[in-house]
Amino acid sequence: MIENSELAELAAFAAVATHRSFRKAAVERGTSPSAVSHAIRNLEIRVGVRLFHRTTRKVSLTDAGHMLFAKLTPAFTDIATAVDALNSWRDTPFGTVRLNVPNTVAPFVLGETVEALLKANRGLRLEIVATDRRVDIVEEGFDAGIRFGERLSQDMVAVPIRSNLRFAVVGAPEYFADRTMPQTPQALHDHVCIRYAFPSGTMLHWTFEKYGESITVDVDGPLTLDNQEMMVDAAARGLGLAYVWEQRAAAHVRDGRLVRCLEDWCPVEDGLFLYFPSRKHQSAGLRAVIEALRA
Numbered sequence: 001m002i003e004n005s006e007l008a009e010l011a012a013f014a015a016v017a018t019h020r021s022f023r024k025a026a027v028e029r030g031t032s033p034s035a036v037s038h039a040i041r042n043l044e045i046r047v048g049v050r051l052f053h054r055t056t057r058k059v060s061l062t063d064a065g066h067m068l069f070a071k072l073t074p075a076f077t078d079i080a081t082a083v084d085a086l087n088s089w090r091d092t093p094f095g096t097v098r099l100n101v102p103n104t105v106a107p108f109v110l111g112e113t114v115e116a117l118l119k120a121n122r123g124l125r126l127e128i129v130a131t132d133r134r135v136d137i138v139e140e141g142f143d144a145g146i147r148f149g150e151r152l153s154q155d156m157v158a159v160p161i162r163s164n165l166r167f168a169v170v171g172a173p174e175y176f177a178d179r180t181m182p183q184t185p186q187a188l189h190d191h192v193c194i195r196y197a198f199p200s201g202t203m204l205h206w207t208f209e210k211y212g213e214s215i216t217v218d219v220d221g222p223l224t225l226d227n228q229e230m231m232v233d234a235a236a237r238g239l240g241l242a243y244v245w246e247q248r249a250a251a252h253v254r255d256g257r258l259v260r261c262l263e264d265w266c267p268v269e270d271g272l273f274l275y276f277p278s279r280k281h282q283s284a285g286l287r288a289v290i291e292a293l294r295a
Contacts, residue, residue: 006046012039013051014076017069019139020059028141080283094123097285100137100145104228106130108165108247109146109272109293117292124285132226133199137276143286144276146293148269156275161293163272168246169206170258174238181261182241185215192240193219197226206243208265215265219243232258 015025016036026033044051051065061069101110106128114126129135129142137145146161169182175192182188185208196204203224206217221240225231228244235242235249236257242249246266252258274293276286 006043009039009043009046010072011076012036013043013065014069014072015141016040016052016059017061017065019141022059024140095283095285096125096127097144097283097289098127098142099129099289100135100140100142101128101130102147103130103132104245105146105165105272108245109161109163113292117288121285121288124288126289131199143283144274144289146272146274148271148273155278157278158273158275159290159294160270161272161274163269165272166246166268167206167243167266168249168253168260169241169243169262169266170232170235170249170253170260171241172236172238172257173259175235175240176259181259183262185217185262185265188217188219188241191219193221194231194234194240194242195219195221195224196228196231196243197224199226204243208262209267210265 012025012029015028016022019025019028022033022036022040026036029036040052049064050062051068053060053062099110110128114128118124118126135142135145137143169188179191180187182191185206188206193206198204203218206219208215208217219241223234223239225234228242228248231242231244232249232252234240236252241261246260249258249260253260274290276282276290
């Protein structure tokens with residue numbers, strides 16, 4: 001019979017083997033990297049075999065570690081399935097669901113949905129990490145993620161989710177005092193634009209669509225930011241035109257600090273997806289999240 005301490009060590013081993021990182025395993029386990037390292041050291045002493053190769057930059061499995069991980073994976077999957085099956089005796093799902101969401105859209109996609117989910121499922125816990133950095137949800141221990149575009153690796157499932165998002169091009173009345181408001185996307189080449197940079201350094205291209213015609217504009221301007229709220233503030237100060245989610249600029253448009261242009265070229269975005277691993281056990285909590293967000 002395996003004791004609780006031994007099971008905890010094996011669970012720590014499985015987490016490190018999955019993420020190839022003591023830090024990421026600690027996040028998944030809700031503990032510290034030193035505690036995970038201590039558990040792995042105790043396990044290796046107990047079994048008398050080295051399970052990981054460790055360097056300052058990399059963690060990899062030994063041959064013995066690969067064998068143990070292969071044997072443990074179905075066992076831990078069975079355990080997770082068994083525990084999750086208890087949800088059939090509960091009124092609502094129980095457990096934690098970790099989501100990765102783009103920072104630029106998180107409040108507008110999840111706001112009302114999170115409120116309804118938590119009120120309807122008292123045993124459900126949501127851990128949401130909002131970042132515009134491209135994330136490997138499996139490697140970083142997330143149950144699911146949200147992003148634009150359905151192109152994913154073969155072991156992922158993508159579910160379209162509801163979206164009322166669309167971009168807006170906004171500028172201050174002072175900016176337009178001595179400039180003509182653009183009537184077509186091509187006219188943006190004659191304007192000062194505030195650019196958005198992703199964490200990777202890639203610049204966001206401004207895309208438009210009308211009457212079935214799609215246009216992408218590579219805009220230019222002296223100011224580049226990585227935060228849409230800062231872009232809205234900069235636009236309100238007359239520093240240029242900003243291309244942001246319309247919800248970000250809505251308050252400024254209502255009080256007249258910003259005005260919209262090219263509105264008829266900015267359709268509602270329909271390419272927002274919730275994605276998750278196809279092979280991983282799908283908990284009742286994740287199923288509740290999927291159903292709440294599904295388009």
